Amino acid sequence: MKELLGLLAVWSIVLSGLALLAGLVLIRRGNRVGHHRVMLTATGLAALFLVFYLAKWGLYGATAYGGPEAWRGAYYFLLLTHTLLAALNGPLALYVIWRAFRGEFAFHKRWAKVLVPIWLYVALSGWVIYLVLRRYGVETEGLTF
Numbered sequence: 001m002k003e004l005l006g007l008l009a010v011w012s013i014v015l016s017g018l019a020l021l022a023g024l025v026l027i028r029r030g031n032r033v034g035h036h037r038v039m040l041t042a043t044g045l046a047a048l049f050l051v052f053y054l055a056k057w058g059l060y061g062a063t064a065y066g067g068p069e070a071w072r073g074a075y076y077f078l079l080l081t082h083t084l085l086a087a088l089n090g091p092l093a094l095y096v097i098w099r100a101f102r103g104e105f106a107f108h109k110r111w112a113k114v115l116v117p118i119w120l121y122v123a124l125s126g127w128v129i130y131l132v133l134r135r136y137g138v139e140t141e142g143l144t145f
């Protein structure tokens with residue numbers, strides 16, 4: 001069950017990043033309806049990631065890094081930036097979507113251009129963290145990193 005939750009979490013965040021890229025291509029081609037649908041799908045997938053990730057964390061605790069010492073700093077930098085930017089991504093995405101639904105596309109575009117790189121970084125770093133922990137993860141009971 002633990003492995004399944006981890007796998008579901010990483011797939012939903014990676015797929016949300018891919019849907020984001022597809023949404024960008026669609027709007028560049030002028031397909032507003034396609035853009036709208038695919039971006040809402042990307043948002044749903046990101047929300048699913050949060051559900052799977054929190055379920056795994058709540059049920060089984062955190063996984064600590066147990067890899068080479070030389071990489072520890074780089075790993076924690078990745079984990080910290082991933083976590084902080086993931087927390088920022090949620091409210092920013094809701095704001096960007098809200099502006100779009102109100103038809104305020106100048107605001108929508110301005111903030112979407114800040115949001116997209118953050119979202120892609122979160123998706124990519126989430127995948128890298130998953131791979132690192134699959135190789136070097138050490139199980140813990142509580143909140144310890």
Ligand code: HEM
Pocket residue numbers: 023024027028032035036039040043093096097100101105106108109112113115116
């Ligand atoms: C988190 C979700 C979304 C993201 C990240 C996003 C991202 C973007 C980006 C980056 C652009 C600018 C593209 C460019 O200039 O080349 C854009 C434009 C646009 N988006 Fe979204 N979008 C999202 C959701 C939506 C939704 C839900 C709608 C519709 C209700 C929508 C409607 C539009 C429209 C109509 C434009 C073109 C605006 C114009 O050119 O004046 N977007 N979006």
